[in-house]
Amino acid sequence: MAKPLSTQPTFRLTFVISWTAGVLALTALIYYWFGFGWLPALVDGWLSVSLLALDALLIVHNLAYYRPTSGRYLFILAVNATLAAACLYFGYYICGLLFKDQPLYLDWLKASLPVRFLVAWIFLSAISLLSFFWYEIKAQQETIERKETAEKLATEAELFKLRHQLQPHFLFNSLNSINALISLRPEEARQMVQKLSDFLRGTLKKEDQASTSLKEEIQYLQWYLDIEKVRFRHRLSTEINCSEESLNAQLPPLLLQPVVENAIKFGLYDTIGDITIRIKAWTADNTLFISVENPFDPELQHSTKGTGFGLSSIRRRLFLLFGRSDLLDTQTDNTLFTTLIKVPQPQ
Amino acid sequence: MIKAVIIDDEPLARELVLEYLRNWPQVSVAQECNDGFEGLKAIQQHQPELIFLDIQMPKINGFEMLELVEKMPAVIFTTAFEEYALRAFEVSAADYLLKPFSRERFDKAMQKLCEKLENNTPAVAPVQDVLEAASREMPAQHNRVVVKINGKIKIIPMADIHYTEAADDYVKIVTQEGSFLKNKTMAFFEKTLDPQHFIRVHRSYMLNIGQISRLEPYEKETYLAILRSGSKIQVSKTGYPKLKEVLGL
Numbered sequence: 306m307a308k309p310l311s312t313q314p315t316f317r318l319t320f321v322i323s324w325t326a327g328v329l330a331l332t333a334l335i336y337y338w339f340g341f342g343w344l345p346a347l348v349d350g351w352l353s354v355s356l357l358a359l360d361a362l363l364i365v366h367n368l369a370y371y372r373p374t375s376g377r378y379l380f381i382l383a384v385n386a387t388l389a390a391a392c393l394y395f396g397y398y399i400c401g402l403l404f405k406d407q408p409l410y411l412d413w414l415k416a417s418l419p420v421r422f423l424v425a426w427i428f429l430s431a432i433s434l435l436s437f438f439w440y441e442i443k444a445q446q447e448t449i450e451r452k453e454t455a456e457k458l459a460t461e462a463e464l465f466k467l468r469h470q471l472q473p474h475f476l477f478n479s480l481n482s483i484n485a486l487i488s489l490r491p492e493e494a495r496q497m498v499q500k501l502s503d504f505l506r507g508t509l510k511k512e513d514q515a516s517t518s519l520k521e522e523i524q525y526l527q528w529y530l531d532i533e534k535v536r537f538r539h540r541l542s543t544e545i546n547c548s549e550e551s552l553n554a555q556l557p558p559l560l561l562q563p564v565v566e567n568a569i570k571f572g573l574y575d576t577i578g579d580i581t582i583r584i585k586a587w588t589a590d591n592t593l594f595i596s597v598e599n600p601f602d603p604e605l606q607h608s609t610k611g612t613g614f615g616l617s618s619i620r621r622r623l624f625l626l627f628g629r630s631d632l633l634d635t636q637t638d639n640t641l642f643t644t645l646i647k648v649p650q651p652q
Numbered sequence: 653m654i655k656a657v658i659i660d661d662e663p664l665a666r667e668l669v670l671e672y673l674r675n676w677p678q679v680s681v682a683q684e685c686n687d688g689f690e691g692l693k694a695i696q697q698h699q700p701e702l703i704f705l706d707i708q709m710p711k712i713n714g715f716e717m718l719e720l721v722e723k724m725p726a727v728i729f730t731t732a733f734e735e736y737a738l739r740a741f742e743v744s745a746a747d748y749l750l751k752p753f754s755r756e757r758f759d760k761a762m763q764k765l766c767e768k769l770e771n772n773t774p775a776v777a778p779v780q781d782v783l784e785a786a787s788r789e790m791p792a793q794h795n796r797v798v799v800k801i802n803g804k805i806k807i808i809p810m811a812d813i814h815y816t817e818a819a820d821d822y823v824k825i826v827t828q829e830g831s832f833l834k835n836k837t838m839a840f841f842e843k844t845l846d847p848q849h850f851i852r853v854h855r856s857y858m859l860n861i862g863q864i865s866r867l868e869p870y871e872k873e874t875y876l877a878i879l880r881s882g883s884k885i886q887v888s889k890t891g892y893p894k895l896k897e898v899l900g901l
Binding site: 473477478481482483488489535536538574575576577604619 | 661663664667668669671710733734750752753770
C-alpha cells in the first residue's frame with residue numbers, strides 16, 4: 306500500500322504554492338479584469354480556490370486507500386462533478402450572504418457559475434487522473450520489490466536446505482568409518498557403502514515430492530540410523546514402533562528427518578554412554594502422530610530448554626503447510642526429551 | 653618410543669589411526685579415549701608425547717580439552733571440520749588430518765613429527781594462537797567456559813559468569829557458586845566470550861553486562877559498576893565508553 310501523497314514533503318510544498326498562486330490569480334482576475342471591488346475579489350478568490358484545493362486534497366488522500374477498477378472511471382467523473390458542484394454552491398452561498406449590497410457582483414457571480422463549474426470539474430478530474438497513476442505506479446513498484454524479496458528468501462532457503470541435507474560432517478565422518486572398515490572388516494564396509502548410497506539417493510529424490518508415506522520415511526531414517534550405529538557402535542540403539550495404519554499415512558518429505566537429526570545431535574553427539582532413540586507412530590482422529598524420544602545432557606542443555614532444541618524451523622514449516630501452530634509439542638522429563646509431531650491427514 | 657593417546661568419539665576412527673600406526677612401530681598407544689574427559693585423564697596419567705585429537709566430541713570439544721591440559725603434548729588433529737582445521741594448520745606446527753585421510757597423508761604427518769622429536773625441537777609450538785583462532789569460530793565457546801576444579805571438569809554457562817578478574821598468570825572467573833581460576837589471559841577471554849555480553853571495563857576486569865544493577869560515579873572520570881550480587885567493579889576511563897556503547901546510554 307502506497308503512502309498517501311499528502312504525506313510527501315514535496316507534494317505539500319507544491320500544494321501550498323499552487324494554492325497561493327491560485328488565490329492570487331483569481332483575485333487579480335476579478336479585481337482587474339472584471340473590475341469589482343477589492344473585498345469581493347479577495348473573498349471570492351480565496352474562498353473558491355481554497356474550497357477547490359480542499360476537494361483536491363480529499364481526492365488525493367482517498368485514492369491512496371481506494372482506487373476504482375478500470376471500468377469505473379465514470380464513477381470518478383461523477384464524484385468529481387458532485388464535489389465541484391458542492392464547492393461552488395458553498396462559495397456562492399457565502400458570497401451571497403456577505404455581498405447582499407453588491408447586486409452587480411452577485412449577478413456576475415451567478416452568470417459565471419457554469420464556467421466555474423466546468424473549470425473546477427476539469428481541474429479535479431485532472432488531479433484524480435494524475436494521482437491515480439501515481440499510486441498505481443507506486444503500488445506496482447512495491448509489488449515488484451515484494452516479489453524480489455520473496456524470491457531472494459526462497460533462494461536462500463533452498464540453498465540452506467541443500468547445504469543442510471548434504472551434512473558434510475556426517476558424510477565425511479561416514480567415509481572415514483568406511484575407510485577404517487575396508488581393511489578391518491571389508492564386508493561391513495560394503496554394507497556401509499550401500500546404506501550411505503541409499504540414504505543419499507533418498508535425500509536427492511525427496512526434493513521434488515509433495516508428500517511421502519511414513520513407511521518410506523521410516524525406511525529412509527533407518528538407513529541414516531544404521532549408518533550412525535556403524536559410526537558409534539553399541540552406544541546407539543533404536544526402537545521404532547509404528548502402527549499398521551500409520552505406515553500408510555502421508556507426511557511432507559524431510560519433515561521427520563530434521564527431528565531425528567536433532568535427536569541424534571543432542572542425544573548421541575552431545576552425551577556420553579549408551580543411549581536409545583525411540584520413534585513411535587500412530588493414528589487417531591484422522592491425524593498422524595509421531596513421537597521421537599532422545600536422552601540429553603541437562604548440564605549442557607539447560608540454557609536452551611526454553612527454545613526447544615532448535616525445533617522452531619520445523620514448527621514454522623508445519624505452520625506454513627497446515628496453518629496451525631499446535632502441531633509440534635516438546636516435553637522434557639529429567640534427561641529425556643520428546644518431540645511430538647501431528648500431521649493432519651487428507652480427508 | 654613415542655607414547656601416544658587417541659581421543660575420538662567414534663570407535664572406527666580410532667581403529668583407523670591404530671591401523672595406520674602399524675607402520676610406525678616406534679609409537680605405542682597408551683590409551684584410546686571416547687571423549688575429552690577421558691582424554692584429559694589419560695593425558696595426566698600417561699604424559700604422552702603425542703595425541704590424536706578429534707574436535708567434535710560430547711561434553712567438551714577438542715579445543716576446550718586442550719585448554720585444560722597442563723603439559724602440552726604434540727597434537728595431531730583428526731577431524732571432519734575443515735573450517736577450523738585449515739586455519740589452525742597455517743599457524744601451528746601441529747598437523748591437521750581432514751577425515752577421511754589417506755595413509756600417505758598420515759605417514760607424512762608422522763614423518764614430520766618424528767623428525768622434530770628427533771631434532772629435539774619442541775615438537776609443537778603449543779597451539780595457543782590456534783586455540784584462540786578456533787575459539788572464535790566454535791560457537792560453543794562463545795557461551796561457555798570450561799574449567800578444572802579439584803581434578804574435575806566444570807562447564808560454566810556464560811550467563812552464570814558475573815565477571816572475570818586478572819590474577820597474576822590466571823584469570824578468576826566469578827560466578828554465583830564461587831570463583832574459578834583458569835590459566836589464561838584476559839585477552840583470551842576478550843577474544844572468545846561474546847562481545848555483546850562481556851565488556852572489558854578495566855585492565856583487570858571484564859563484566860557480564862547482564863549482571864549490572866547500576867553504575868555510580870567513582871573518582872574523576874571513572875565509575876563503579878554495582879552487580880546484582882553486590883560486588884563492586886571498577887570501570888576505567890577507557891572502559892566506560894565501551895560499556896556505554898553496549899548499554900546504549
